[in-house]
Amino acid sequence: MSVVTEEIKAKAEFYQGDQLCQEKSKELLKEILLPNGLLPLKDIEECGYVRETGFVWLKQKKETTHKFQKIGKLVSYATEVTAYVEQHRIKKLTGVKTKELLIWVTLNEIYVDDPPAGKITFKTPAGLFRSFPVTAFEVEEEAKEVKEAVEVKEV
Template sequence: MPMIIPDEVRAKAEIYTGDAAGQEKTRLLLAETELPSGLLPLKDIIECGYVEETGFVWLKQKKKVDHYFAKVGRYVSYAAEVSAYAEKGRLKKITGVKAKEMLIWVNLNEICLDDPPTGVKAKQMLVCKAMGGLFRTFPVEAFEADVALPAPVTGRLKKKTETETESKKGQDDKKEEQKEAAAAAAEEEAAKKKTAVDPAAVAPAAVEEVDLKMKELNKEAPVQAEAVAAKN
């Protein structure tokens, strides 16, 4: 039976269409909940919706996907329509996800991190729970994507990235202002030096002026001597 998302839920949701946007939103969801990056290996996503207020998320793909997690030897089947409520370290009230136990497919209703792990060297474990209290634990790294995926840039992570970019830009602008201020100060200092009196430049003129005064004094000296003699 097709999943029906009520209009009031869709009105509050961030909705993305197309596989590219859906894949990116899926990576964002796993990054924000701190769950392993390969936990939702969906293909040909048609629609992805997320309600931040409640954490409700739904994903629609063209057809179901059966994925084999080789590191734990488990098959997991993802229906054409998958939904869950997402929170840090947990997907709960899951629909559309089944895990194969021996020859039986078991509906999973919760996947969460076993946090904190016990023991100093204990590995982080992922707990997969089914109805009736059945659960299995596996190492988290077994569900990491085999190939490094591009970092998500939409939603809140994009806002964070933009904030970091703006911060870096502000620092660069401040450095540029400091450089400009230093350059202006250097130009002002150079201008002052240019307009200041250079002692080396005026020295010859000063010496010449002293010589003239000495000559005038030498001319006046005999006259003053004669005047003194006449007075005596």
């Protein structure tokens, strides 16, 4: 059963469709100063953001597993991912797990220390945590697009 009720949707900036939700999720990550590749979801059906509380959700057609190549970690995203966001931080995260050794571990908080070039830390409900370079979660395609736009302006 979904945590996202019609009452929550009524208060939210609400979007449907994969392409629009991909754009909006990247915009949100940029707005709260987190790396743009943190939510590599596929086939997103809907997403929403309640600004007054910071509550966000993303619903995708099926569970997705993504490997962050720069750190060699597998992360699983459920069909529904929810959280509360603020600057440099995602709290009360649901629907995200990471593989440590042979088991999947639930994550419930993500935050950046010493932004923008610092470390990004992932915490579990048990208080265990692991930190990585922020750059491991940045999508390079956007950096290329920005570079190309700058080159076009210079010509």
